[in-house]
Amino acid sequence: MSRGNVPIAKPNTGVQAELARGVALGPGLMLAGLALVAFAAFLLSLAVGSVRIPLDEIVGVLLGGEASKTAWTTIVLKFRLPKALTAMLAGAALSVSGLQMQTLFRNPLAGPFVLGISSGASLGVALTVLLAGVAVGLGGSTTLLAGISLAGDTSLALSAIFGSGLVLLLVMAVARRVQSGMTLLILGLMFGYTTSALVSVLIYFSVVERIQAYISWTFGSFGGVTWRQLQVMAPAILLGLAGGHLLMKPLNALLLGETYALSLGLNVRRVRLGIIGSSAVLAGVVTAFCGPIGFLGIAVPHLCRSLLHSSDHRLLMPAVSFMGATLALGADIVAGLPGSQLTLPLNAVTALLGAPVVIWVILRQRNLRQAFAG
Amino acid sequence: MSDHIVLRTESLSIGYRRARRDAAVIASGLKFALRPGELVCLLGPNGAGKSTLMRTLARLQPALSGRIWLDERPLEELRPGQLARRLSVVLTDRVDVGAMSGFGLASLGRHPYTGWTGTLNESDERIVQWALHAVRADGLADRLIVEMSDGERQKILIARALAQEPSVMLLDEPTAFLDLPRRVEVMDLLRRLARENGQAVLLSTHDLDLALRNADRLWLLSADGALYDGAPEDLVLSGAFERVFSAEGVSFDRDRGSFHTREESCGLVLLRGEGAAAFWAGRALERIGYAVEEVAQDGRTNGPPLNGAAAADSRFAVRGRQGAVRPERRRPESNADSSVEGVSARGGAIGTVSVCVLDDRPSYMLKVAGGERKFATLDGLTAHLRRTGKGGEAHAKVD
Numbered sequence: 127m128s129r130g131n132v133p134i135a136k137p138n139t140g141v142q143a144e145l146a147r148g149v150a151l152g153p154g155l156m157l158a159g160l161a162l163v164a165f166a167a168f169l170l171s172l173a174v175g176s177v178r179i180p181l182d183e184i185v186g187v188l189l190g191g192e193a194s195k196t197a198w199t200t201i202v203l204k205f206r207l208p209k210a211l212t213a214m215l216a217g218a219a220l221s222v223s224g225l226q227m228q229t230l231f232r233n234p235l236a237g238p239f240v241l242g243i244s245s246g247a248s249l250g251v252a253l254t255v256l257l258a259g260v261a262v263g264l265g266g267s268t269t270l271l272a273g274i275s276l277a278g279d280t281s282l283a284l285s286a287i288f289g290s291g292l293v294l295l296l297v298m299a300v301a302r303r304v305q306s307g308m309t310l311l312i313l314g315l316m317f318g319y320t321t322s323a324l325v326s327v328l329i330y331f332s333v334v335e336r337i338q339a340y341i342s343w344t345f346g347s348f349g350g351v352t353w354r355q356l357q358v359m360a361p362a363i364l365l366g367l368a369g370g371h372l373l374m375k376p377l378n379a380l381l382l383g384e385t386y387a388l389s390l391g392l393n394v395r396r397v398r399l400g401i402i403g404s405s406a407v408l409a410g411v412v413t414a415f416c417g418p419i420g421f422l423g424i425a426v427p428h429l430c431r432s433l434l435h436s437s438d439h440r441l442l443m444p445a446v447s448f449m450g451a452t453l454a455l456g457a458d459i460v461a462g463l464p465g466s467q468l469t470l471p472l473n474a475v476t477a478l479l480g481a482p483v484v485i486w487v488i489l490r491q492r493n494l495r496q497a498f499a500g
Numbered sequence: 501m502s503d504h505i506v507l508r509t510e511s512l513s514i515g516y517r518r519a520r521r522d523a524a525v526i527a528s529g530l531k532f533a534l535r536p537g538e539l540v541c542l543l544g545p546n547g548a549g550k551s552t553l554m555r556t557l558a559r560l561q562p563a564l565s566g567r568i569w570l571d572e573r574p575l576e577e578l579r580p581g582q583l584a585r586r587l588s589v590v591l592t593d594r595v596d597v598g599a600m601s602g603f604g605l606a607s608l609g610r611h612p613y614t615g616w617t618g619t620l621n622e623s624d625e626r627i628v629q630w631a632l633h634a635v636r637a638d639g640l641a642d643r644l645i646v647e648m649s650d651g652e653r654q655k656i657l658i659a660r661a662l663a664q665e666p667s668v669m670l671l672d673e674p675t676a677f678l679d680l681p682r683r684v685e686v687m688d689l690l691r692r693l694a695r696e697n698g699q700a701v702l703l704s705t706h707d708l709d710l711a712l713r714n715a716d717r718l719w720l721l722s723a724d725g726a727l728y729d730g731a732p733e734d735l736v737l738s739g740a741f742e743r744v745f746s747a748e749g750v751s752f753d754r755d756r757g758s759f760h761t762r763e764e765s766c767g768l769v770l771l772r773g774e775g776a777a778a779f780w781a782g783r784a785l786e787r788i789g790y791a792v793e794e795v796a797q798d799g800r801t802n803g804p805p806l807n808g809a810a811a812a813d814s815r816f817a818v819r820g821r822q823g824a825v826r827p828e829r830r831r832p833e834s835n836a837d838s839s840v841e842g843v844s845a846r847g848g849a850i851g852t853v854s855v856c857v858l859d860d861r862p863s864y865m866l867k868v869a870g871g872e873r874k875f876a877t878l879d880g881l882t883a884h885l886r887r888t889g890k891g892g893e894a895h896a897k898v899d
Binding site: 232372374375378379381382383385386388389390391392393431435436437438440 | 558560579580581582583584585587588589591593594595596597598599600604605608609611612614616617618619664
């Protein structure tokens with residue numbers, strides 16, 4: 127169609143364009159601010175814990191120097207640095223995954239685990255931990271199982287990877303077939319119920335020590351991830367994050383709903399597979415290494431929308447990554463109860479601190495629709 | 501340019517494929533064409549398949565059989581991006597985009613043209629601006645969608661469809677949730693867009709009156725799957741409306757272009773008077789079930805005529821609930837509408853209503869066999885008639 131002979135004159139957009147640039151500058155600054163805060167939280171998390179280490183010493187260690195006390199170097203490099211990196215990666219991963227699910231399903235209550243990823247991981251871990259317990263409880267062959275370190279991080283991680291991977295494949299297979307996102311959402315929900323039923327059956331027949339091991343896995347922790355595990359976890363999550371950022375434009379189109387997205391030339395099926403795939407990898411990997419970390423994935427997208435007053439994924443994607451990293455670090459710092467030898471369950475902290483914040487943010491909005499929007 | 505065709509179909513079958521059963525065919529053998537710059541309204545009873553037809557043309561669902569050509573290329577061969585640059589839609593789907601401005605939503609229409617980040621370049625921005633201007637929504641650019649009224653949001657959605665720079669725009673009931681002025685505005689806007697941009701605009705609607713007044717052509721899709729294609733006036737005259745919308749107790753008034761419920765007349769009332777007051781007195785009598793026949797002028801001017809139907813012609817008849825007021829070309833001896841019940845050519849009138857206007861205040865004189873009575877309002881007149889003259893047999897009395 128020819129645009130040349132259009133009688134409705136196209137107005138000079140100089141002013142408008144300038145305005146748009148001015149508006150774009152605000153969020154740009156906001157993003158830079160969020161990144162800065164995330165970095166500050168990172169440094170803080172290295173400094174505080176059961177032992178307080180001065181910031182300049184931390185910077186020195188990070189730059190390859192030695193701290194004035196050798197113990198400090200060990201603490202920072204061996205424990206706090208992998209933990210902080212894990213927290214940042216996990217926070218960003220869960221938040222991006224949550225944002226993707228909320229947009230894909232157009233549902234403010236969606237989060238990284240709506241597709242049953244964490245349920246799958248839980249089932250994997252429960253099978254490993256508790257079935258061994260059942261075997262012991264029934265007086266079965268204990269010698270064979272004694273070789274497996276049940277509470278060992280690696281075996282737990284492996285079984286969680288196996289469990290969430292299985293769910294991931296199942297979800298992808300279903301997503302390929304079903305037409306509507308809503309169907310998928312309900313299937314994920316039902317899958318969650320089924321697995322938790324299986325887990326409770328396992329718990330019922332298990333012995334106390336095994337249940338204890340299982341439950342402490344469900345508390346979630348960033349501390350159990352070693353440098354060696356990070357070598358697997360970090361690339362997987364960075365890949366997932368990159369995938370999420372590549373899908374910004376399709377996610378914006380999906381804000382209009384799948385039919386409109388289709389009419390805009392989007393290959394909805396392929397995009398949906400991409401979103402579910404990257405989201406499941408993110409949520410699955412985090413759950414496998416850190417346990418089922420709740421709350422962050424649902425809350426961070428809401429916080430970012432209301433902070434940036436935007437539902438544009440070109441802004442939200444990086445914003446939720448930074449804010450997710452920051453909040454995960456913050457929750458980990460609080461859970462570590464700085465200055466004490468005690469730690470709180472991470473999941474308890476994320477929800478206890480996060481829920482009031484989200485409630486406050488949502489109540490500040492005029493209604494939930496706008497809260498979802500920001 | 502006008503003999504150019506942007507969209508045409510050949511023996512198109514629409515409907516739904518079903519698992520392990522025969523497909524549910526809604527309409528078949530459809531053959532029609534859309535030309536640039538024309539506004540076509542798709543009308544039909546609920547369930548006739550208007551939305552299915554729209555969705556099929558937009559490739560949102562597959563055709564059961566037959567072919568569709570868009571810009572002389574088979575629809576199924578176009579890649580998604582190519583299709584999106586040729587055809588855009590406005591759907592009835594609820595749009596919950598959250599914190600997005602009018603400009604932001606309209607700029608989503610540039611999706612088929614932008615790169616992987618979806619960033620607008622200068623020409624994209626200009627086109628979005630142009631689209632907002634074309635729908636008279638420049639002022640809505642910076643407003644949030646959630647804060648807009650239904651009419652404003654609909655304009656933005658049309659601007660979004662326009663920003664796709666399509667040769668065909670399909671709109672599914674774009675006026676459905678709007679009040680009357682907004683419906684007129686949107687319809688006028690679409691007609692103007694079609695004229696000025698040379699786009700073909702196809703919209704489905706239930707708004708018969710607006711469609712008759714604005715569409716270049718109508719497509720009437722009947723429940724049995726037949727499609728009548730023609731100028732609105734031709735379809736009215738050919739009786740296509742009756743065939744498509746035929747339903748128990750409802751009839752189509754060809755003279756007025758509107759539908760009415762079929763109801764027994766309470767009897768004939770003669771109406772004396774002129775102008776707006778007489779016109780609306782006729783409407784009031786007709787509303788409560790009387791056939792009305794204007795008999796003579798009383799010579800006085802009864803105030804300004806209200807609209808075209810009431811103006812000019814002093815002789816008009818109102819018939820029961822069958823037809824509204826209409827200019828009458830009456831041949832008393834050979835009643836053209838012999839099928840219409842309750843209207844005798846002359847005689848049998850139960851009374852006369854005389855309308856007279858003094859100092860811009862109308863009054864209504866009811867004269868029946870039993871006497872006379874004067875009413876200041878039509879409410880009083882109709883209330884009285886309802887009370888005393890109910891039913892076809894009872895005659896109006898004056899107490």
